Amino acid sequence: PGPSLITAARHRARLAAGSADHFTGYGARQVLDAHPARLADLLMDRKRRHLVRPVAALAKADGSVMVPGRVYGAARRLARTPYGAGLEVLADRLMNQRFDEPGGAVGASLAALTWARPGPAARWLTGEALAEVSVRLQSAPSRQGSGPGQRPGDFRARAALARHANDLRVLEQAAEIRSQRLHTPFLDNQVVRACRSLPEALRVQPGARAAILRTVLEGAGVGDLPPGWGAPSHASAAAAARKGLRVAADPLMDLFATPLLAQAGLVEARVVRKALRAAAQGEPLPLDGLADLVSLELWLGRLLARRGTCWTGTPARARAVPEGIRPQRGALASG
Template identity: 85%
Template sequence: PGMPGTLLGHGTGAGERLLAVTFNDLAVGGREAELERAGTLAANPRLHHVVVTGGEETLPYADLDGPLTDEPGPSLVTAALHRARLAAGSADHFTGYGARQVLDAHPARLADLLMDRKRRHLVRPVAALTKADGSVLVPARVYGAARRLARTPYRAGLDGLAERLMHRRFDDPGGAVGASLAALAWGGPGPAARWLTGEALAEVSVRLQSTAHRAGGGPGQRPGDYRARAALARHAADLRVLEQAAEIRSQRLHAPFLDNQVVRACRALPETLRVQPGARAAILRTVLKSSGVADLPPGWGTPTQATATAAARAGLRLAADPLIALFDAPLLADAGLIEARVVRKALRAAAAGEPLPLDGLADLISLELWLRRLLSRRGTCWTGTPARARAVPAGIAPQRRAVSSGG
């Protein structure tokens, strides 16, 4: 305390306790273990722990009014939650956003291991998927999909994706095994693709085929590395949407896991380590231990996505009526991208609990919201003064004028 460069805490003086914020979703629950771990860490006298509680007002889709962001993104439908959490933070707020995308191994990296003839390193991740699914057929299915991807050139992968879109062949939403099998490809239909019109899918299919024919030798990367970089790029782009949609005045949001040097360091980790179950927590514990932080509570570094999924379903159920009204006359339908009645039917089914891809519906809803905000802003932004047409007849020299430009 008092030394130059000391981090500021939640107050204004150097050396004050750092503010640690934990969000507790009361409308869904299931965060008891996370709160217990946070409380254990916050027992450090250098930390001031604040638990932000949120009810139905912070569920996804609870507050769909917000600013116009640079581009659409899934964060538009969860802005209320992030705004409540960030509002309790300091002038500089650090978040773990991006840790999963930077440290976890994309399922397509299993194909990279086969290309390097490192088959034995597939045993533990495949065993974990088998345990999660409970089927003895999982190892053969996963190994077969990874082997096909390892032998599939980039151009053939794009051609296959174009054909799938043309014939509307989509993977049914499933658990960890289904998601892993769907990810073992050069590319796949997005979660919202099943609700696009045939014309829109045909247009995307034609563009994919054109890209495949121009691809030549491909992106110069192996499939797992290629898919991991693409997933990280999409996630990082959505952080910019989150910053704008949930902006707190005079606050700077920092995501250290998306720092260039951190990303490079994580990319240098061997794939044989990254694909192992629990690799993210093991890596972070090793790094912190070397920095003098060793007494971490059990279960730290392995948060579950189940709570986020439950919150998304609960928010969709509570906001079903206004969301259905949003698609009474959607701009996406005017553009020929969707059929409004199809999306309304999907929203009713998802609100009733049917196993539909909720992230796909979030993509459609956020895009429709963004288009409406963009349209409402037309005519309200200065875009430059157009050049005035010359009113002087040809052949008559205009008189000189002294023009004074007022600031």
């Protein structure tokens, strides 16, 4: 399952207008941009002065003089928090169903300054499901001191890149156009290494991603790019997702009339239908969380529909020589 399952039709319509080889920018943000948790890495490396530029950018976007203190405090707590303790905090949040997070760019950065946090769909899971996950986290071997072997920023950045790459594999299959090859150069191993080798001062700043892409293409002889190229807007994607939710509201109500997720005890159908209806009417609910629920329900339905159609081998009772009966020497070799 992956969020791409619910956007596959839209992407397939877009890809159908392309040629036999279609190049995409998937992964550019995860490879070139820095995860907010890197601020904790800077503190661990005693590079406090490197926090000035990203924190100043957040303060400018938020317009509050309290931003530097809040961000520095969160980064300092993360730098001093072992991985096992971070999992304990996550387990406590799940057990007590604490999902509220501050909004805006500063809020997103503060929420990301942790080893782990509840996923966007967690608020719609049942109490039993959340408690089960909480117990598993508390009993994880990682609590015994065997952490991920990485600093918080590196760990969160690699995890985000891995999730994005996995979802792209889902998209490649769900939105496949026959005789078309989908290329994602930013997820190539050599490109990832090249991007990571760039100095952070160069790539971690507003507009750096588009500037780096333009510089690379100019070096390859590609110029005269239109204004704004390489800097896609999140607002247009969010607006398209919300419009799609409004258009598909009725089919989604039918999908969650008797959902498989509810039969498994993971969600309550009534709660999910209420959330879908509210989001379609414009309430500020996390659309990525609803996308996770819808994609998982679709995946479960398709998984059950395929059961029994795969070759599993010849049953034992249909074999020519039943098990336990040893043929005489030479019997199977005779003409």
